[in-house]
Amino acid sequence: xxxxxxxxxxxxxxxxxxxxxxxxxxxxxxxxxxxxxxxxxxxxxxxxxxxxxxxxxxxxxxxxxxxxxxxxxxxxxxxxxxxxxxxxxxxxxxxxxxxxxxxxxxxxxxxxxxxxxxxxxxxxxxxxxxxxxxxxxxxxxxxxxxxxxxxxxxxxxxxxxxxxxxxxxxxxxxxxxxxxxxxxxxxxxxxxxxxxxxxxxxxxxxxxxxxxxxxxxxxxxxxxxxxxxxxxxxxxxxxxxxxxxxxxxxxxxxxxxxxxxxxxxxxxxxxxxxxxxxxxxxxxxxxxxxxxxxxxxxxxxxxxxxxxxxxxxxxxxxxxxxxxxxxxxxxxxxxxxxxxxxxxxxxxxxxxxxxxxxxxxxxxxxxxxxxxxxxxxxxxxxxxxxxxxxxxxxxxxxxxxxxxxxxxxxxxxxxxxxxxxxxxxxxxxxxxxxxxxxxxxxxxxxxxxxxxxxxxxxxxxxxxxxxxxxxxxxxxxxxxxxxxxxxxxxxx
Amino acid sequence: xxxxxxxxxxxxxxxxxxxxxxxxxxxxxxxxxxxxxxxxxxxxxxxxxxxxxxxxxxxxxxxxxxxxxxxxxxxxxxxxxxxxxxxxxxxxxxxxxxxxxxxxxxxxxx
Numbered sequence: 133x134x135x136x137x138x139x140x141x142x143x144x145x146x147x148x149x150x151x152x153x154x155x156x157x158x159x160x161x162x163x164x165x166x167x168x169x170x171x172x173x174x175x176x177x178x179x180x181x182x183x184x185x186x187x188x189x190x191x192x193x194x195x196x197x198x199x200x201x202x203x204x205x206x207x208x209x210x211x212x213x214x215x216x217x218x219x220x221x222x223x224x225x226x227x228x229x230x231x232x233x234x235x236x237x238x239x240x241x242x243x244x245x246x247x248x249x250x251x252x253x254x255x256x257x258x259x260x261x262x263x264x265x266x267x268x269x270x271x272x273x274x275x276x277x278x279x280x281x282x283x284x285x286x287x288x289x290x291x292x293x294x295x296x297x298x299x300x301x302x303x304x305x306x307x308x309x310x311x312x313x314x315x316x317x318x319x320x321x322x323x324x325x326x327x328x329x330x331x332x333x334x335x336x337x338x339x340x341x342x343x344x345x346x347x348x349x350x351x352x353x354x355x356x357x358x359x360x361x362x363x364x365x366x367x368x369x370x371x372x373x374x375x376x377x378x379x380x381x382x383x384x385x386x387x388x389x390x391x392x393x394x395x396x397x398x399x400x401x402x403x404x405x406x407x408x409x410x411x412x413x414x415x416x417x418x419x420x421x422x423x424x425x426x427x428x429x430x431x432x433x434x435x436x437x438x439x440x441x442x443x444x445x446x447x448x449x450x451x452x453x454x455x456x457x458x459x460x461x462x463x464x465x466x467x468x469x470x471x472x473x474x475x476x477x478x479x480x481x482x483x484x485x486x487x488x489x490x491x492x493x494x495x496x497x498x499x500x501x502x503x504x505x506x507x508x509x510x511x512x513x514x515x516x517x518x519x520x521x522x523x524x525x526x527x528x529x530x531x532x533x534x535x536x537x538x539x540x541x542x543x544x545x546x547x548x549x550x551x552x553x554x555x556x557x558x559x560x561x562x563x564x565x566x567x568x569x570x571x572x573x574x575x576x577x578x579x580x581x582x583x584x585x586x587x588x589x590x591x592x593x594x595x596x597x598x599x600x601x602x603x604x605x606x607x608x609x610x611x612x613x614x615x616x617x618x619x620x621x622x623x624x
Numbered sequence: 625x626x627x628x629x630x631x632x633x634x635x636x637x638x639x640x641x642x643x644x645x646x647x648x649x650x651x652x653x654x655x656x657x658x659x660x661x662x663x664x665x666x667x668x669x670x671x672x673x674x675x676x677x678x679x680x681x682x683x684x685x686x687x688x689x690x691x692x693x694x695x696x697x698x699x700x701x702x703x704x705x706x707x708x709x710x711x712x713x714x715x716x717x718x719x720x721x722x723x724x725x726x727x728x729x730x731x732x733x734x
Binding site for chain 2: 231232234328341371433435436438439443450454457459460461464468469470473474475477479480481483488489491492493499506508509510511512513515516551567
C-alpha cells in the first residue's frame with residue numbers, strides 16, 4: 133500500500149479489526165507525501181514525528197481496550213488557516229510565515245478529542261482569497277489528476293491531499309466555494325455546512341459573515357463522519373448555532389423517496405463548459421431514474437450574486453485584515469521610519485497581490501461617502517438572494533447545479549484578470565450569502581481526464597438531507613471510486 | 625434604477641488619487657506598478673458592481689449575518705486565557721511586559 137485511498141469507513145473497519153494500525157496508516161500517508169507531494173504541492177507543513185507519536189498512543193490505547201474517539205487513528209489534513217498549537221499556521225501568507233499560534237481552533241480541539249491524527253497543514257490561496265491556490269505565497273497546488281492544472285481553491289491543498297491519498301480526510305473552509313470548487317477540481321466530496329453549524333473559533337478570518345469550516349473526503353459517508361465531529365455549539369463563537377446535531381450517518385444508505393430537485397435556468401449560462409453541462413444533465417437523469425422529480429425554480433436575483441458577494445467579502449476582509457499591523461504577531465519590516473510607516477510598510481511588504489486588491493476594494497466600499505452605495509446596498513441585495521432560496525426550498529428539497537463553469541483550469545490562466553476569476557465563482561457564492569449548506573460530489577470526467585463535480589444545495593441546517601441525496605447518486609455511480617494513478621500522474 | 629440619488633455611486637472612474645487615498649486609509653504601502661494595476665483593475669470591478677443599481681431594494685432591510693443570532697450574551701465570569709508570556713511570544717518586538725513599537729511622538733523635537 134502506498135497511500136490512503138480507502139474511505140473512512142473502510143479504514144475504521146480495518147483499524148477496529150486489527151488489519152492495520154494508526155501508525156501504519158500515518159506512515160503510509162507520510163510516505164506518499166514524501167514521494168509525491170513535491171509535484172502536487174498540497175502541504176505547507178507535514179507533522180511527521182508528532183503525527184507518529186499521536187498514532188502510536190492511539191494504537192496503545194486500542195490495544196489496552198481503552199475508549200477511543202469516533203475517528204480514532206484516521207489521518208486528517210488541515211487547511212493552513214485553522215490555528216494549531218503544535219504546528220505552524222501561515223494562511224499561505226508571508227505575513228504569518230513561521231507563526232506558531234498559542235491555542236487550538238475549536239474544530240482542531242474536536243478532531244483531537246475524536247482521536248484523529250493531525251498529519252499536516254495544507255496549501256491555500258493566501259488568507260483564502262482566490263479560487264486556484266495560485267495566490268499562495270509558497271507556490272501553487274496542482275490537481276493530482278492533471279499536474280498542469282490547478283487544484284482549485286482556496287482549499288486546494290486539502291482537496292489535493294485527499295485525491296492523492298495523502299490523507300483520507302481533510303478540513304477546509306468555504307467563504308464563496310472554497311471547499312466545493314476544489315473538491316470538484318480534484319474529484320472528491322466536499323461539504324460546506326450551514327453558517328454557524330461549525331465553530332469559527334480559531335479559523336483565521338477572511339469574511340466573517342460568510343466563512344464556514346467543513347469536511348472533505350473520498351465519499352459521502354467519510355464527509356458525514358467528519359462533519360459529525362466538527363459540528364456543534366461553541367460558546368466561543370457568538371454566531372455558532374445552539375441547535376442539536378443530528379446523526380449524519382443514520383439512514384445515509386436509504387434513498388429519499390420522492391426527492392424534489394430544483395434547477396435554475398440562470399445556471400445554464402454563457403461560459404458554461406459543454407462537458408460540465410452534459411455531466412449535470414446526466415446526473416439529473418440518474419436522479420430521475422431513482423424517482424426524483426426535477427423542476428425549474430426561479431432565482432430572480434441570481435445575476436446580482438457575484439457583485440453582492442465581492443463587495444461584502446472584500447469589505448469584511450479589509451476590516452478583518454486590519455489586525456495584521458506588525459505589532460502583536462506576524463511580519464514587521466526592519467527599522468521602520470515611524471509607527472504609521474511600520475503598519476503600512478509591513479503590510480505592503482508581506483501581503484500578496486490579491487490580498488492587497490481585496491483590502492483596497494473593501495476599504496473603498498466602506499469609506500465615507502461610498503458605504504451606502506456599495507456595502508449597504510450589497511447587504512440589501514444579499515437579503516433578496518437569501519429570500520429567493522427560502523422561497524425555493526418551499527417547493528424543492530435540494531437545488532442541483534454545476535460547481536464551477538469549467539473543470540480544473542491550466543495554471544496561470546485566471547490570475548491576470550481578477551474580474552474573470554470572480555465571475556467563475558457564480559455557482560457557489562450564493563450559498564454563502566444565504567448561509568445554506570452545499571455539497572460537491574464527483575459526477576464525471578472531461579474527455580481529457582479532469583474531474584467534474586455536481587453541486588447540491590440544501591435548506592438551512594438540512595445537511596442530513598443533502599448527504600442522503602448525495603449518497604443516493606453515489607450508490608448508482610462509481611466516479612467516487614476513481615483513483616489518481618499516482619506514479620503515472622506525478623511523473624514529469 | 626429605483627434607489628434615491630444619494631444611494632448612487634459617483635460616476636467618475638476610479639482614479640489614481642482614489643487609490644492613494646484608500647491605500648492611506650488601509651495603511652497599505654503600494655509600489656508604482658501596484659498603484660497602476662489596482663487603479664485599472666478596481667475601476668473594472670467597480671464598473672461591474674454597478675449592476676446592483678438594478679436591484680429594487682426600496683424597503684429591504686440589510687442582511688448583516690447568516691445565522692440569525694443576535695445579541696448573544698454570556699455570563700461575565702473569569703475563565704482561563706493566554707498568559708502574558710504566551711500573548712507576547714509571537715510579537716516581532718517585545719520586552720517582558722509590553723509589545724514594543726517605534727516612537728509615536730517625535731522624540732527629537734524640543
